[in-house]
Amino acid sequence: MQRISYKFSHLIVRPHCKMAAFSTVAQQVKLDILSKTHALDNAAKRKEISRTFISDTVTVPTKEMYEYATLSTLGDDVYFEPSTKALEDHIAQLTGKEAGLFMSSGTASNQIALRTHLLQPPYSVLVDHRAHISKYEAGGAAFHSGAATTALIPANGHHLTLDEVKRNMILGTDTHFAPTEVVALENTLNGTIFPQDEIIAISDYVHSEGKKMHLDGARLWHVAAETETSMKELCDPFDSVSLCFSKGLGAPVGSCLVGSAAFIAKARWFRKLFGGGMRQTGILAASAAYALTYNFPQLPRVHALARRLEAALEEIGVEITSKAETCMIFYDPSSIGVTYDEIADRATDLPEPLILGGSRLVVHIQTTESAVDDFLSVVRQLAEEKKAAGFVKPPPTANGGNGYKDIYVRRAPKTSA
Template sequence: MATTVADQVKLDILSKTHTSDNENKLKEIARTFISDTVTVPTKEMYAYATLATLGDDVYFDPSTAALEAHIAKLTGKEAAIFMPSGTASNQIALRTHLKQPPYSILCDHRAHVYKYEAGGAAFHSGAAVTAVIPSNKHHLTLSDVEDNVVIGAEIHSTPTEIIALENTLNGTIFPQSEIVAISNYAHSHGIKMHLDGARIWHVAAETETSVKELCDPFDSISLCFSKGLGAPIGSCLAGTKEFVNRARWFRKLFGGGMRQTGILAASAAYALTYNFPQLKRVHALAKKLEVGLEEIGAEILSRAETCMVFYDPSSLGLDYGEIADRAGALPDPLFLGGSRLVVHIQTTEAAIEDFLRVIKELAEEKRKAGFVRSESKSSKLKDIYVRRIPEKPIQ
């Protein structure tokens, strides 16, 4: 019998093992140290999301508008706009600020807007980027900015129009006093300040500083709901009403206008209410990782200021590959991505303990095989203090 068009079109994506597959995925996520983007919505989040409004966000959706209004109030800005991703939020912010070339963006050489957004500043905005290595190897200082900023009309240079800072950056907290100093300097020269605040929630939780105070020095702020907070999708971009109205135009131009976003906005609201309070526990687990690694004898390249630890196992005679192999061969595997260990709201304490046990057992095997601890390479590594497995881009 001939099939109908409807028969050809229909699709059922739910397999017979769908439920058990999801349960297994949750177990995997609980033991994944690669990134905090791996977090997934819970059943409770899904249930809350189904109650959201069903408007069209290109025109108006009440649930999404409520989220935007809350983020505007939380950040102390006039307005906010829901975005499909942190990259979209950052790049649309830059494009909205930049009006007439030539212009450049000054940022840390490790910044997401520079290293991990596919050259978006050049492609979307035609902007040059001045990527600065912090003199203190931790965060940019006013002195670093003054040494690299371009002010004036000297035609061989590209004027700095935006200073883009990231907080946290690789899990480290940018001192607020330094941000304020940079902001005052920037604004005195008519330079805009943008914050990639994908993980600003961690700073607020750890320092007990209001989000508004953290955002006050900036003209625009990007905040993520899926990175660390456990929502499925989304970021918000906040700024003045004029800025957000223009950003909404660019969001449409870039293809980022979405329709029934109420379910996504509700997921973000649930994450803010129920997942944000879990971040202090996340930080405590990261600190446990750091302390455990040091006790075993590994070198710490970047400490657990929030949810990340960077370590070097070479002083134990180990490399990241053999650690990942042993961890992946456990009855309940661990998933690793190099020198960076990221803890998130769905990481279990058992995963922390199992990881430290793997390191300890491998180190003991090396010692028994005759390995003699040599002088650490960490002093050199701390100059870049991020070493990753190349084939796994990190968010």
Template sequence: MSQAKVSDAAIAQIAGEIKFDILAGVPEGSNDLKRSQIARTFISDTITAPTKEMFTYATMASLGDDVYHEPSTEQTHIARITGKEAALFMVSGTMSNQIGLRTHLMQPPYTILCDNRAHIFKGAGFHSGAAVTPVAPKNGHHLTLDDVKNNVVYGPDVHFAPTEVIALENTLNGTIFPQDEIIAISEFAHSKGIKMHLDGARIWHVAAETGKSLKELLEPFDSVSVCFSKGLGAPIGSCLVGSKEYITRARRIRLLFGGGMRQTGILSGSVAYALTHNFPLLPRVHALSHKLEKSLEDIGVTILSPAETCMANSGTRAALPEPLFLGGSRVVLHIQTSESAVDDLISLIATIAEEKRKAGFVKPEVQVNGHQDVYVRRVAH
């Protein structure tokens, strides 16, 4: 049956209903205001905004389709610098880690062993139907080989689901996982046929702080997720890296999870700009974190989770002519954090501490955010 031709008037009416101008009603200069607020925001390093230069560069990238293996995306470059055979672009670190784990898990029953503070802990059961063995590190900083040996499941005992993957995180709460411990855990895991996965969202910070190459840092792992919006300032994206066979399977699972993307060139362009121009900014972030930590300690704040890269801990709120934006006890610095914002935060905490001292207030040691290794104690002198 032939269909009657739709009139131009009908098309025009539908077009009028669906058109949308996202710029309408946006105050002039609102993005400049947002950028100034970001410079004073300590909630997370994911809140960084693309610069005009990043946008300009990104718009010149390829228009190819990623589902159909667009060859000019950043994936080949990421595989090369991480020392792996292949890489796969994802929209987020959550997707990259969860698909990374799911790709390893071939046939249940299986268990994933991880730090009890790890980000992957919350999603693995839902996405992969996997049991999870969350381990609290005895040293309060990072898992050790002894922690792993005491909790891993392998061998002929049929009463427990065997450990299929050991998933580590580096950095975790801004702290660096010692490389020699990672190597020891990896050698043990592989001797038992257990896979090693890394949530390396902020691995860029580890490279910047230790001077170790990504290839060296990631060599002990079978698969790694690296993030481009945390630390590096890209608007979106992570990459999963591993062997060619592994990434081929991950690509299929990505599509099943609804993660297939089309013209990712503009995102890849932002990533390329971030890798080239923003990675060298990380040492400045670390220097500001160290400055903040030392100043807090001088004030009388005892921080038991050291500011090794981009995070410190202080739960402080108060009004300022130019407000500071905090997200609780965790203070995160990033490439767009201004030094004046750090100075204002230090001054603010010093003022509050002095007021509490004058009032004779002493706050005992408390646990922050349910993490046994992150404590803040304000002491009156």
């Protein structure tokens, strides 16, 4: 016994030594993310966001939203989380569907919806070529579901039509092609409203062929606000709908997927498979609930501000390439001899800078009137300088072009979110 005791004596750690060792590890682990200027930094960030036109994803929770969120329940969403379940049930009821599922993002919501609808390859999904599912989800339909996409360019430049869907849906048994199983529409798409009568016509045809309809309704809240149409009516033509809380509504995180009870039960399984099961989501669900109650009513004001911005740009002589149907405007300043870079540079040099992103302007619930006024002042001043320097807008060319767009360096439109 003495030999054994001697042999292992070097493994004995005295209590005070153990505490000292743990204290060292704890010191290495700890982290304080709050700087001494944390409150001031947040105030500055809120100011910056009020002057940012690149997207409505940049909106941040208000103090009141945070305070409400801290009162939420403390369940585990993989098991059961009361606040999250209440949100899911409310969105399902609001949209006229049987069940809902809280997701971390719109991309997850769209991709899990497709994976749930699509059962056995080969198959394809028909979309608008500009759709988020087609362009900005990293090829998720191919990766997650093994699905091809049929991306259509609408002839009217605005939205797909029933005739285009009919002509491009892949039906039948020709083994050369992946048959269309889902038609996925987006509303709004780049801020434009998809006419509901066209959606209904497409839905009736797609369902008559035994296929499914999915809606990326990330900004469907804007459609409801602008057209004064219920969410249920807007969602009725679809088998599944994805709705975002963090874009137009200003919540920090989250989307909700709605559909039949059986569909959502399967989608919940895929959410877990994709690593999307979350734990204490009550604080996120409460933020979404606050956004529904207090931020949705602000959308008509947002739309009015976007239309004021559009009208003033047209008055200056700027070409509007996509009008302010809701919260977005696409514009081309080459009609006044100005480039996007010139506007961005001048806007950055303001005492209170503006943040811009090429041809797209997004107005959101935290955009200020003064930010819009300052942007218009920048464009107006540049237009006057160009005119004083001798710029004259060329007449339209014979083929309908304007003959000068390629002269100026232009930033690519940023429409990913």
